Amino acid sequence: MIDLHLHLDGSLPPELFFKLAAMEGVGLPAGDVDGLLPYLTAPRDCKSLNEFLEKFALPVSCLQSEETLFEAARGLAKELGREGLVYAEVRFAPQLHRQKGLTQRQAIQAVIRGLEKGREGTSLKTGLILCCMRGRDNREENLETAAQAAALLGAGVCGLDLAGAEALYPTRDFEELFCKARKENIPFTIHAGEADGPDSIRAALSFGARRIGHGVRVTEDKALLEEVIRKQVTLEMCVTSNLQTKAVREGREHPALWLLRQGAAVTINTDDMTVCKTTISEELKWLRSMGMTREEERKLWENALKGAFLPEEEKEALGREVRLRL
Template sequence: MKNIFWIIEITSCKLCSEEEIFVKFSFPKIELHLHLDGSLVLEDTWEMALQQGLVKKEDGFESFRRRMQVPQTCRNLADYLKCFQLADAVLQTPEALERASRSLLLQLSREGIIYAEVRFAPQLHCEKGMTQEQAVQAVLRGVKRAERETQIKAGVLLCAMVTTGKPDVDQQNERTFRLAAEYRKEGVAGVDLAGAETARPMEDFRTLFQLASALSLPFTIHAGEAGGPENVRTAVNFG
C-alpha cells in the first residue's frame, strides 16, 4: 500500500513547485539508473559550454535547454540518443567530468537521495585526448567530493557501447571492463551495455560479458528498449 500511496501523492503534486516537491518527498530514496550525460545540472552545463565555446551567450539559456532536452518529435531510441551529443561534447575534459558528477550528486542529495548509481561510457569522453582511465578517475573524484560534502553515497557503472561509429569499439569495450575491475575498490560498482540497441545483435556481446563474469564484475544490460524480447532473453542468458 505504501507504494500505491506514494504514486497517488506524486500524481497529485504535478502542479507543485520544485521546492514543495523536495519538502513533500524528502524521505530517503535510492536511485539505481542514472546516465551522467543524461542527468546533468543544466545551469552548470550551460556555464561549461560557454567556457568551452560550444554555445553562444546571445543564443540564451532557454535555447541551450531545448537542445539538451528530448523534443516532442522524438520517435525512437536513435532519435533520443542524438540528444546526448551536446552533453557529451561538454564532457571532454577531466575538469568537466569531475564538476558534472559532483553537481549531479549534490542535486540528488537535495532531492533526498541517499544512494545513487551513476553510469557513463568512458570511451565517449576521449575526443580531445583524454584516456578512458582519466575519464574514470575524474568522475570518481567528483563522486568522492560530493560524498564528503553531503550524506549521499554513490557507485559508478562503466558502460560499454553497442556502437560508437568507430571500428575499435570492441577493443574499447574490453578496456572499459578491465578498468572497471581495476577500480572496483575505488567506487566502480559494475558495468553496463548501452547505446543504439538495434545496431548490432545482442549475441555479439557474449564474449564481453564472459569477460565480466571472469573479472567478477556485476553487470546490467540495456535490452528490450528497441530490440524486442529476444534481446532480453539473450541478455539474461549472459549471466
C-alpha cells in the same frame, strides 16, 4: 530514494552547461537556460530512440577533459543529494570522452572524484557503472572499459553496462565482452528489451546479467517473464524515458506496476533527468497516480536495495537508512 539507472551526460543540471562549455571552449546554441533546453531535452512526442539519442551530442562535446568531467559529476551528485536520494548508481561511457586525448582511466577517475566531492555534506552514497557501447568497430574500447571496471571495482566503480543502439547491434554480439566481465567477477547490467525484444533480454541473462536496463518488452514472452520473476532479475525501469523513445506508446500501457504486482523485481529510475526532464519524485508521482500503494512503493525500494551493486554489509547499512525514511 534510490536511482540505479541514471546517465551522467543525460542528467546534468541545464544551468551547469554555461560553465562546462566555457571550460571546454565549446560554443552553445543559446545564451540562457530556456533557449538551451530544446537542445538538451527530448520532447514528449519524440519520434524515436534516434531523436532521443541526439540530445546527448551537446553534453558529450562539453565533457572532454578531466576538469569538465569532475565538474559535471560534482554538479549531478550535489543535485541528487539535494533531492534527498540516499543512493545513486551513476553511469557513463568513458570511451565517449576521449576526443581530446583523455584515457578511459583519466575520464573515470575524474568522474569518481567529482561524485565524491558533490555528495559531501549530504546523505547520498554513489556508485559508478561503466558503460560499454554497442557498435561494430569499438571492440578494443569496450574491452578496455571492462578492464578498467575490473581494476577499479570497489574503488569508485561498482559495475559494467552495455548501452547504445540496441536494435542495430544485437545483445548476442557482445558475448565475449561479458564472458570476460563474468570471469573478472564484475557485476553487470545490460540495456535490453527497450528497442529490441525478448531475445535481447534472453541473451543478457545467458551472459549472467543480474540486472536489465529497462526490460519493458519482457511482457512479450511468457516463459521469459516467468524466468525473470523466478530469478528475481532486477528490472531497472524508466517510465518517462520509455514513453519518449517509444518503447511504450502511452503511459497507461507502461507495464511497471503490472510487473511489480506479478512479483517481478521492478525498480524505478530516471535514465536521464535532463533529456527526459524528470526526477525520481516525478516518476513516483506518476506511479501513485496510476494506483501504486504505499506497500508497493516500499517494495520498489526493497528491490532497489537487493539489486544494488554493493557489498552485502554496505547494503544492510543502506537498508537501515532507507527504512528509516519510509
